[in-house]
Amino acid sequence: MTGTPGAAATRDSETPQRSPPCSPSYDLTGKVMLLGDSGVGKTCFLIQFKDGAFLSGTFIATVGIDFRNKVVTVDGVRVKLQIWDTAGQERFRSVTHAYYRDAQALLLLYDITNKSSFDNIRAWLTEIHEYAQRDVVIMLLGNKADVSSGRVIRSEDGETLAREYGVPFMETSAKTGMNVELAFLAIAKELKHRAGQRADEPSFQIRDYVESQKKRPSCCSFL
Numbered sequence: 001m002t003g004t005p006g007a008a009a010t011r012d013s014e015t016p017q018r019s020p021p022c023s024p025s026y027d028l029t030g031k032v033m034l035l036g037d038s039g040v041g042k043t044c045f046l047i048q049f050k051d052g053a054f055l056s057g058t059f060i061a062t063v064g065i066d067f068r069n070k071v072v073t074v075d076g077v078r079v080k081l082q083i084w085d086t087a088g089q090e091r092f093r094s095v096t097h098a099y100y101r102d103a104q105a106l107l108l109l110y111d112i113t114n115k116s117s118f119d120n121i122r123a124w125l126t127e128i129h130e131y132a133q134r135d136v137v138i139m140l141l142g143n144k145a146d147v148s149s150g151r152v153i154r155s156e157d158g159e160t161l162a163r164e165y166g167v168p169f170m171e172t173s174a175k176t177g178m179n180v181e182l183a184f185l186a187i188a189k190e191l192k193h194r195a196g197q198r199a200d201e202p203s204f205q206i207r208d209y210v211e212s213q214k215k216r217p218s219c220c221s222f223l
């Protein structure tokens with residue numbers, strides 16, 4: 001984490017060259033938050049990314065907020081992502097609002113089998129605009145895309161909403177891992193780009209990148 005509220009992702013360029021034992025094993029850091037209604041799969045999404053595992057069984061709602069770190073390498077740059085898993089329940093909202101301000105990226109999840117979690121995305125975006133930095137990176141994710149029967153939100157509906165707000169979109173599955181790593185890699189690439197782009201590098205457009213890389217559910221992206 002950058003540690004400075006409101007700061008952009010930072011490159012650790014100040015680290016003295018002559019103290020290798022203390023040099024960090026990453027080049028820049030960024031704070032990412034997982035947001036969305038309770039039960040959409042935020043904790044499972046984080047665990048799938050961090051450990052490559054899926055927690056099935058009894059649903060235990062997150063209380064308050066928790067975080068995990070993971071370093072990913074994009075284009076030879078090591079990006080330490082500090083990922084904050086927030087509680088989706090309404091009663092924890094005032095706690096999580098306090099963490100929005102120094103986040104560089106927000107992954108906003110809904111559950112493709114739960115209409116109200118999709119309908120609430122607009123309210124989440126209103127909160128984000130109220131509490132987060134103006135240039136925060138936002139990505140909309142329709143989770144549980146592995147579920148073939150019980151889908152109530154079409155992929156096209158997610159795409160339309162994302163287009164309206166000008167944010168990248170993909171469907172994901174914390175269960176199978178579909179597009180989980182891609183979501184974080186796209187964020188890491190964007191943060192790397194913002195931290196300092198070399199003059200010889202082509203500009204990076206996160207929406208184009210996501211569109212070119214994302215996998216679609218192997219079965220039914222229809223109702």
Ligand SMILES: Nc1nc2c(ncn2[C@@H]2O[C@H](COP(=O)(O)OP(=O)(O)OP(=O)(O)O)[C@@H](O)[C@H]2O)c(=O)[nH]1
Nearest residue numbers: 038039040041042043044061062088144173174175
């Ligand atoms: N089929 C399927 N089930 C999932 C997926 N992701 C999460 N689940 C299930 O959905 C339930 C809720 O998952 P959580 O990750 O705890 O949800 P959450 O968004 O963290 O919930 P809060 O902590 O209350 O905000 C659990 O029973 C999970 O096993 C997924 O991609 N596919």
